[in-house]
Amino acid sequence: MTELRADARRNLERVLDAAEQVFAASGPDASIDEIARLAGVGHGTVFRRFPTKDDLMYAVIERHVAQLHAIAEEALAADDPGEGFFDFARRAAELMMTTPGIHKCVVHCGEKPGAAELEELGRKLVSRAQRAGALRKDFEPAEVGPLVRAALLAAPPGQWRRYLDVVLDGLRT
């Protein structure tokens, strides 16, 4: 059951690649039809693997989340909690903003994908920085991410760094 036929695996790959491209270009409003077309399969094939458009979106997002995970662990190991947090924010932003459409997808899904662990990591990162006095204390760890992401989304294409700076400065004590 878990073993996929060779052609099926190939198609699955193609679908994920196509989905990544299309979501990156059009954000969460991308249509399954377009993805299927680009992948060169019928859209029925897409729905067989991913019963729901959101399922497909999660799958695409999960690929990206893996990378974030690594960055977060590293930041958590930093000596200075404040530095750790701000570094993570900057590097995570760098990563996400290479594919703004997917960033929109993340916002659209409201975390769900790798929620469990990654969110936990973020929580630690934030509260550690707060305890060290590097960060405003009147924000829940879970609120920081959405605020930063919202600011990033508001920025014109190449300009998000300045927007990030403003929010990070505002979060400093």
Next chain:
Amino acid sequence: MTELRADARRNLERVLDAAEQVFAASGPDASIDEIARLAGVGHGTVFRRFPTKDDLMYAVIERHVAQLHAIAEEALAADDPGEGFFDFARRAAELMMTTPGIHKCVVHCGEKPGAAELEELGRKLVSRAQRAGALRKDFEPAEVGPLVRAALLAAPPGQWRRYLDVVLDGLRT
């Protein structure tokens, strides 16, 4: 031509009121049908006055923009340019966040409605504060609004004040 029949004027009123309510509740995704139903008219009637959903949205927004206009003028008359700007931001946010759905509509329309004058006012407010050294200089006047609005939208229902604080602090020099 400009004279509207009595019943027509009555219906127009009803439609605008209903639209305000519905847009306030559901943001830009509200459907014309729902508005028409609430107004107690057929949806054909709505489309006769407002050929396009966006036209209706603009009309609703314009009502709100008028109030902003007054606040902006007042702020521009303040002695301290910095105070003027921050006061305006806070009072404008207060106004917009009483109807978050409509705030979303404004974001959706990207300014268009009272653009001409109001945007000019905002521009003056920002650049005056920048010249006075109260505000970061690496932001175009036109960029400030969207950034602030994005942060407001990211806030959970009653919590936007803290989010606004962060962004305003970040914009300070």
Next chain:
DNA sequence: CCTGAAACGGACTGTGCAGTCCGCTTACGT
């Protein structure tokens, strides 16, 4: 009143999407 223009409203059209279904095709174990 009575009439014609203005306004009405809802049936209708067209579009774009997610998600389902089923007859056909293809991989792959024997």
Next chain:
DNA sequence: ACGTAAGCGGACTGCACAGTCCGTTTCAGG
């Protein structure tokens, strides 16, 4: 080579919505 289950794809359904059309109703001026 061949039988069969896994896989395929596109026709189909259902829905929500914006926007149009036109036969009917209502207002307002003479």
